[in-house]
Amino acid sequence: MLVLLVNFITISRGRPDPPVNLHYNVTAEGEVLFKWSDTQPDSDAINYEIRYSSNSSLQQWEMVKVKGRSWVPLNDLSSGIRYMVQVRCQSYFHYWSEWSQPFYLTLDVSYIPAEVFTTPGSKVTVYAVFHNRSWSASKAVWMLNGQVKIPESQYRVINEQVSSVTVTVDEPGFDTLMCCHQWGERFKCIIAYAKIYTEGMFNADITCQSKNSVVDTMSCEWNKSAWAQVRLLYRQYTSMCETISEIESNEENEENMSLVKECPSGAGDHRECTLRNLSLFSCYKIWLEVEGGRGKVRSFPVYVAPIDHVKPSPPSVLEATTMPNKTLSVSWRRPHLPVYDMQYELRFVDLRGMANTQWKVISPLLETQAEIQLEESCVQFKVEVRCRRLNGTGYWSDWSMSYTSAVYNRKAPEMGPDFWRIIQEDTARGVTNVTLIFKDDVYVHSTQLQMLAVCIFLGACYLIIQCLSHLSSNGRFYGSEEFTLYPVFVDGEGEPVRYTATRGDPAAYILLLIIAFLSVVLFVTLLMSQNQMRKLMWKDVPNPNNCSWAKGMDFRQIDTMESLFPHSEGLTACPLLLVSESICEVEIIEKPHPVTLEHEKDKVLMYNSGDKTTTGSAVLADSSEPLSLEASTAAATPETSGQSSVTYSTVLLSDQPSLLRKQQESLSSSSDEGNFSANNSDISGSFPGGLWDLENHVCPDSANPRHSSSYNSVEEFSETSDQDYEASESTGVAKDLYYLDVNEEEKDEEEIEETQGEHEKKEIVMRVDARPLLEGKNSTSVNSNNVSHSIPLYLPQFRTESINPP
Amino acid sequence: MYFPALLYLCILSMLSLVHGIPIRQDNLKNLVKLQAKTIILRIKDHNEKLKLSPKVVIGDPELYPEVPANKPIQGLRSIMDTLNTFQKVLQKLPNGHASQICNDLSTLLGHLKERMTSMRCTPKEPANGRSLDTLLEKNATHPVTLGYLVLDRLKEFMQKLINNLDQLKSC
Numbered sequence: 004m005l006v007l008l009v010n011f012i013t014i015s016r017g018r019p020d021p022p023v024n025l026h027y028n029v030t031a032e033g034e035v036l037f038k039w040s041d042t043q044p045d046s047d048a049i050n051y052e053i054r055y056s057s058n059s060s061l062q063q064w065e066m067v068k069v070k071g072r073s074w075v076p077l078n079d080l081s082s083g084i085r086y087m088v089q090v091r092c093q094s095y096f097h098y099w100s101e102w103s104q105p106f107y108l109t110l111d112v113s114y115i116p117a118e119v120f121t122t123p124g125s126k127v128t129v130y131a132v133f134h135n136r137s138w139s140a141s142k143a144v145w146m147l148n149g150q151v152k153i154p155e156s157q158y159r160v161i162n163e164q165v166s167s168v169t170v171t172v173d174e175p176g177f178d179t180l181m182c183c184h185q186w187g188e189r190f191k192c193i194i195a196y197a198k199i200y201t202e203g204m205f206n207a208d209i210t211c212q213s214k215n216s217v218v219d220t221m222s223c224e225w226n227k228s229a230w231a232q233v234r235l236l237y238r239q240y241t242s243m244c245e246t247i248s249e250i251e252s253n254e255e256n257e258e259n260m261s262l263v264k265e266c267p268s269g270a271g272d273h274r275e276c277t278l279r280n281l282s283l284f285s286c287y288k289i290w291l292e293v294e295g296g297r298g299k300v301r302s303f304p305v306y307v308a309p310i311d312h313v314k315p316s317p318p319s320v321l322e323a324t325t326m327p328n329k330t331l332s333v334s335w336r337r338p339h340l341p342v343y344d345m346q347y348e349l350r351f352v353d354l355r356g357m358a359n360t361q362w363k364v365i366s367p368l369l370e371t372q373a374e375i376q377l378e379e380s381c382v383q384f385k386v387e388v389r390c391r392r393l394n395g396t397g398y399w400s401d402w403s404m405s406y407t408s409a410v411y412n413r414k415a416p417e418m419g420p421d422f423w424r425i426i427q428e429d430t431a432r433g434v435t436n437v438t439l440i441f442k443d444d445v446y447v448h449s450t451q452l453q454m455l456a457v458c459i460f461l462g463a464c465y466l467i468i469q470c471l472s473h474l475s476s477n478g479r480f481y482g483s484e485e486f487t488l489y490p491v492f493v494d495g496e497g498e499p500v501r502y503t504a505t506r507g508d509p510a511a512y513i514l515l516l517i518i519a520f521l522s523v524v525l526f527v528t529l530l531m532s533q534n535q536m537r538k539l540m541w542k543d544v545p546n547p548n549n550c551s552w553a554k555g556m557d558f559r560q561i562d563t564m565e566s567l568f569p570h571s572e573g574l575t576a577c578p579l580l581l582v583s584e585s586i587c588e589v590e591i592i593e594k595p596h597p598v599t600l601e602h603e604k605d606k607v608l609m610y611n612s613g614d615k616t617t618t619g620s621a622v623l624a625d626s627s628e629p630l631s632l633e634a635s636t637a638a639a640t641p642e643t644s645g646q647s648s649v650t651y652s653t654v655l656l657s658d659q660p661s662l663l664r665k666q667q668e669s670l671s672s673s674s675d676e677g678n679f680s681a682n683n684s685d686i687s688g689s690f691p692g693g694l695w696d697l698e699n700h701v702c703p704d705s706a707n708p709r710h711s712s713s714y715n716s717v718e719e720f721s722e723t724s725d726q727d728y729e730a731s732e733s734t735g736v737a738k739d740l741y742y743l744d745v746n747e748e749e750k751d752e753e754e755i756e757e758t759q760g761e762h763e764k765k766e767i768v769m770r771v772d773a774r775p776l777l778e779g780k781n782s783t784s785v786n787s788n789n790v791s792h793s794i795p796l797y798l799p800q801f802r803t804e805s806i807n808p809p
Numbered sequence: 810m811y812f813p814a815l816l817y818l819c820i821l822s823m824l825s826l827v828h829g830i831p832i833r834q835d836n837l838k839n840l841v842k843l844q845a846k847t848i849i850l851r852i853k854d855h856n857e858k859l860k861l862s863p864k865v866v867i868g869d870p871e872l873y874p875e876v877p878a879n880k881p882i883q884g885l886r887s888i889m890d891t892l893n894t895f896q897k898v899l900q901k902l903p904n905g906h907a908s909q910i911c912n913d914l915s916t917l918l919g920h921l922k923e924r925m926t927s928m929r930c931t932p933k934e935p936a937n938g939r940s941l942d943t944l945l946e947k948n949a950t951h952p953v954t955l956g957y958l959v960l961d962r963l964k965e966f967m968q969k970l971i972n973n974l975d976q977l978k979s980c
Binding site for chain 1: 815818822858866869903905940951954
C-alpha cells in the first residue's frame with residue numbers, strides 16, 4: 004500500500020525540473036569544479052548528466068554523468084575557448100529533466116580569491132591558475148596596479164599551472180594584482196585581475212569651490228587610483244562645520260544613509276563633480292566611497308560650507324586716470340555676491356615698458372578705489388584688479404579685464420620735459436636752426452595719442468603746419484585727428500591752436516588708384532577702337548548721297564524708288580566697265596554764244612553729243628555696253644529717268660588752283676560709293692562744285708569760257724546746296740568740273756595742275772576722256788578730232804541743275 | 810584687333826582683385842578624418858592616465874576575438890559593423906573619461922549611417938553577438954583592463970580608417 008502511494012505521488016509530480024544556478028570554481032590546485040543546484044531542496048534527483056561543447060552549432064557534446072552530487076570537475080577544458088555547459092537531472096523514477104539553461108564559460112587565468120578584503124598592514128596571498136597549458140607558473144610575473152612588478156621573492160609556484168604571491172598593503176584603499184606570463188621583455192596579461200580592498204579611509208584631497216559667484220553650486224575635485232571606481236557622497240548639516248567635524252571625530256556613528264546623497268555625475272572613473280542647489284551657509288560633509296568595498300573603503304570626508312569656498316567674480320567697470328600730480332587714480336565695482344566684505348588687489352604696468360616688464364602689485368585694498376603714487380606723470384598704465392573675502396576663507400577671483408589709464412590734461416603740464424638744445428646759425432641766409440632732443444615722449448594735445456615730437460613756436464605760422472604734418476605722417480591713425488597746440492612764449496603761454504590732420508588709409512588709396520588706372524585704360528581703348536567698333540557694328544552701307552546718280556533723291560519716298568526704276572522691263576544690268584575697255588567718246592562742241600539754261604537745249608546738246616559720239620568715234624569695244632552713253636541718251640530729261648542725264652562740259656580754269664588740286668586728291672583717293680562719314684570732305688564726289696552747272700559751263704563768263712559751276716555732291720547738295728548756290732550766284736565764281744578717272748596708269752592729281760590751261764580756250768569741248776583736258780594746254784586744245792581712244796572712264800552721273808547765271 | 814585684347818586685359822586685372830572660390834571636396838572624408846584623429850588623441854590621453862607599465866600587454870591579438878583586432882576595412886558596411894562592436898563594449902564601461910570617447914564614436918557612427926542610407930547600403934548582421942555578451946558579462950568586474958583593451962584596438966582601427974578613407978565610397 005505504501006509503495007503504491009509513493010508511486011502515485013511520483014507519477015503525479017512528473018518529470019523533474021532542470022538544475023539551476025550553474026557556476027564554476029577553481030581551486031588553488033588549479034581544478035575547475037562545475038556546480039549547480041536543484042530547483043527544490045527536497046528534490047529526489049539522484050543522477051545528473053552534464054554536457055558541454057565548444058561549438059554548440061555542431062552539437063558535438065562531451066557528456067559527463069554524475070551520481071549523488073551536484074558538482075563535477077571539468078579539467079579537460081582548454082584555455083581561451085568558449086564552452087557552453089548544460090546539466091539535467093534524473094529522478095528516482097528515471098525521468099530525465101530538460102536540459103538546463105546554457106552556461107558559457109571561458110577559461111584563461113583564474114584568481115583565487117578574486118577579491119580580498121584586508122586591513123592595513125596585513126598580508127594577502129593570492130593564487131593565479133594558468134588554464135593555458137602553454138603558460139608555465141614558473142614564468143609568472145605579478146604586477147601591482149599594472150605599474151609595479153612585485154619582486155619574485157614574494158612568488159610561490161604551487162604546480163605547473165598555479166602561482167601565488169603574498170603582498171602587504173599598508174594604506175587603506177583599493178589595489179589590484181595581475182598575474183602575467185613572461186613573454187620576452189614583455190608581460191602577456193589578460194583582462195581579469197584580483198582586487199584588494201584595504202579597509203579604512205584614504206586621503207583623496209577633495210577640494211570644492213563655487214566659481215564666479217554662483218554660490219548655490221559647488222564643484223568638487225579629488226585624487227584617486229586609476230583602478231578604483233568611486234562614488235561622491237555628501238550630506239547636509241545645519242550646524243557649523245567646525246562643530247560637526249569635532250562631533251564626528253569623537254564618535255563613530257553609522258551613517259544615516261537616508262540623508263546621504265550621491266553626486267550624480269561623480270561615479271565611476273570621474274575625478275570631479277558639481278553639487279547643486281546648496282545652501283550657502285550650511286555645512287556639507289563630502290567623501291568618496293570605493294565601489295565594491297561594501298562601504299568599508301572610503302576617503303576622509305571634508306566638511307565644506309559653501310560660503311567659505313566661493314571664488315567671486317572679478318571686479319568690473321574699471322576706471323583709471325593718470326593725474327598731473329603723479330598719481331594713478333583707479334576705481335572699480337565689486338561683485339554683488341557674496342555680500343561679505345571684500346579685499347582687493349591691484350596691479351599695474353607701464354605701457355611703455357618692454358614685454359617682460361613686471362607688474363607692480365598693490366595689496367591689500369579695502370575700498371573700491373585707490374590712489375597710487377607715481378614717479379612721473381603723463382604716463383599710461385595697464386591696470387587689473389581682483390578680489391576675495393576679507394574675513395574668512397575663500398578664493399581670489401580671477402584678474403579683471405585690463406584697463407588702460409587715461410592721462411588727465413586739464414591744462415598744460417606744470418613741468419615740461421627734459422631736453423637738450425642744439426643751435427645752428429646760418430648767418431649767410433640769416434636763418435637759425437634750433438634742434439631740441441627730448442629725453443622722453445611728451446604730449447602735445449589733450450587726446451590719448453602719444454606723439455614723438457613737439458611743435459616749436461618761433462613766431463612763424465609755417466613752422467606750426469610743418470610740425471603738425473610731420474606728426475600726422477608719423478601717426479598711427481587713419482581718418483582725421485584734431486590736434487591742439489599750446490604755444491609757450493617767453494612771456495607766457497599763448498592761446499591754444501587747433502588743427503585737423505587727415506590721413507587716409509593707404510590701402511584704400513592704392514585700390515582706388517588701381518581702379519582709376521584700369522578705367523582710364525578701358526576708356527582709351529574704347530576711343531581708339533571706335534573705328535574698329537564701327538567696322539564691326541556698322542554695315543558697309545553706301546551713302547546714296549555719295550552716288551552721283553542718287554543725288555537729290557529721297558529714298559524714303561516710294562516715288563523715288565519708282566523713279567529710279569521706271570521701266571517695267573527693268574534696266575539693263577550692265578557691268579562696270581573694265582579698265583581695259585574703251586567706251587564711246589563724247590565730244591561737245593560749244594558755240595561761241597552763251598547758251599540758255601533750258602533743259603531742252605541741254606538735251607539737244609546731250610543728244611548731239613551723243614550723236615557725234617556715236618558717229619565720230621568708233622572705239623566701242625565689242626562687249627562693252629555704252630553704259631554712260633546710254634545713260635546720256637536715255638536720260639534725256641531729269642523727270643523721265645532715274646538716272647541723271649549725262650552732261651559734259653569743258654573744264655574751265657579756276658581761280659583757286661590749289662583748292663582744285665586738293666579737291667582732286669580727295670576725289671581720286673576715295674570711291675564714289677563709300678561709308679557714311681562725318682567728314683564728308685573725304686568722300687569721293689565731295690568736292691566743291693561737284694554738281695555741274697550747265698549754264699555756267701556754257702560760259703557765263705566770256706572771259707573764261709571754261710568756267711563751270713559745280714557743287715559738292717554730298718554736303719552742298721544735301722545741306723548746303725542752297726548756300727553754295729547763292730554763293731556761286733552772288734560771286735559768279737565758276738567752279739571747275741572734275742572727272743573720275745578709273746585708269747590706273749594715270750592719276751588725276753597730276754592732271755589737276757594742268758587744268759589751268761584750259762581757261763584760255765574758247766572752245767568748250769567736253770571729252771569723255773578728261774585726261775586730254777587736264778594734261779595741259781596742248782591737251783586742252785580739244786576738238787572733235789582729238790578724241791582719245793585709250794582710256795575708258797567711269798563717268799559719274801550728274802543731274803542737271805538750273806542755276807541762274809550771275 | 811587690339812581692342813579685344815586690351816579689353817580682356819582690363820577684365821583680368823579687375824578679376825585679380827577678386828578672391829577665388831575654393832573647390833568643393835568630399836565633406837564626409839574630412840569629417841571622418843577629423844573625428845578619427847580626435848578619438849585617437851583622447852584614447853592616448855586616457856590610457857596615459859592609467860600609467861600602465863610599458864611592458865604590460867593586455868589582450869594578445871589572438872585572445873578575445875570578440876573585440877575586433879586587425880580587422881580589414883572593406884567598404885562602408887564592414888566599417889560600420891566594426892565600429893558598432895566597439896561602441897557596444899564602450900557602453901558597458903563605467904562613467905568616466907571613456908564616456909567622452911563613446912560619445913565621439915556615436916557621432917561618427919551617425920555620420921556613417923547617413924552615408925549608408927544615402928548610398929542605400931544594407932547593414933551587416935552583427936556576428937558573435939552572444940560571444941561578445943559573454944565576454945562583457947564575465948569582465949564587467951574588470952572595467953579598467955577591459956576599457957584599456959578595447960580602446961587600444963579602437964585606436965588601431967581608427968588609424969587604419971584614416972589610411973583607407975576611400976573605402977567610404979563603397980558599400
